[in-house]
Amino acid sequence: MEPVRYLALGDSYTIGTGATAPKRNFPSLLAGRLQGASGRPVAVQNPAVNGFTARDLIGTELPQVQQVPHLVSILIGANDVVHGSDDAAYRGALQTIYDFVARFRLHAGRVLTVAIPDFSVVPTAGDYGSPAALRARIDTFNQIAAGESQGHGFHFVDISDVSRSGIGRPDWIAGDGLHPGDAQYAAWADVIWSAVEADWMRVAKPKAPVH
Template identity: 35%
Template sequence: MRFLALGDSYTIGEGVDEGERWPVRLAGLLRERGLDVGDPRIIARTGWTTDELSAAIDDADPRGPYALVTLLIGVNNQYRGRDAEEYRTQFTDLLRRAIGFADGKASRVVVLSIPDWSVTPFADGRDRAQIAAEIDAYNAINRDEARRAGAHWVDVTPQSRAAGADPAFLVSDGLHPSGRAYAEWARLALPAAVEALGR
């Protein structure tokens, strides 16, 4: 079964080995449960916003159908101070595209929440409360739009807040999650992915 993962630095796994990326770990967990899932095709890059991801999808031109599509995007919109309603419009368009890649079946799409980087050392000297509030607002949007469309929604934000200041859960830049953190995300996403694949 083909697997497409769409996103930004959190999906490409900035600072970790390829095998530690959460989509790769998720595929492994699915195979352990007897689901014949291939390695994910990943369209993601550090720094991408919603519109940049959309443009990259145009360039990559992935051809469905995919049995599973994941979408995690928005932290760079927040980081750049972009408008939340702009995010809603662009996220909804990306979600529509993700559903299209899943053969028009929203039940095959899994959306992950945006982790909260306000708890990381990278946020030192910044308004941590404001960052957290903006992340919450963005996540309310991606949660509501995912549920409205009939896609799955997985909340990894509490894990990011609980572990975000622990060096074991971060790479050397003090911002991006480590392989240990991504293993937790894969575990959190597993039930939704199993359901998406019809088992």
């Protein structure tokens, strides 16, 4: 049985920095959900790199894509916030990424774009500016991503609220005081899976042709 090919583009949040094992990052959790529900193997290509901006993704991750995937997720922008990228630069980079993915001509619902989580509430947020300013930039970039995603016919999932929901839990933030812990990655996967389950299951278990 041919595996479902799932391409996960992004930065540390896609790698799962802060998780106790790679299998606990959100793409691996989604792949596990899909494989468990469909009985079809899922092959994940995850070229994400810690610290990457959207421009870094364009230069390093996109050239690694050699096969047309069945499913795609894109979560990028936290490091653009940290490095002070302006709205136009971020929008332009996203358009380049989204245009690249759009060339796969995947059906609606098969390309997932994920909001930047709200890292203004983590213990080390002050290292990157005032929490209020960080949250404002994150919200602005997420609005840009949502608009560009809609324009490309992609499925945008906002995880901002869930990323804030467990602050104070010992397993919510990793030991570095910045990245998510296992519980937060699992919560993201729950929210994302509920949004994409129907569309992604159609990929893994297509209807038999009517004779």
